[in-house]
Amino acid sequence: KGVVDPRRVCIMGASFGGYAAMWAAVRNPETYRCAISFAGVSDVASMLRYDSRTMAATRYFRDWRTRVQGDRHFELDTVSPLKQV
Structure with a gap:
């Protein structure tokens, strides 16, 4: 609609809002x-690598990875903003 000047606008968020x-x-x-x-x-694969080292039990990490990644063959770079810049 031309309401915003793209040369001067910035978007900001925290947590999921930061990802968005x-x-x-x-x-x-x-x-x-x-x-x-x-x-x-910004990098989902890096987050999962970090999480794998911080969780107390392997099974907790496996459950978390499944919730985040779903299919083990899903390419996480496709949902990582840092890899799409």
């Missing part, structure tokens, strides 16, 4: 000059 802000800037670079992410996951 990064995706918005990656997928719509003509709309946003910048994105601010506070505690948003």
Whole structure:
């Protein structure tokens, strides 16, 4: 609608909102000059590698990985804003 000047607008979010802000800037670079992410996951595979070292039991990590990744063959880079820039 031309309400926002894309040369001056930034999007910001925290946690999932930070992830969403990064995706918005990656997928719509003509709309946003910048994105601010506070505690948003930028690389899902890196997050899972970190989580695997911090969870007390392997089974807890396996359950968490399944919830995040689903199919073990799913390419996490496709949902990681950092890998899509």
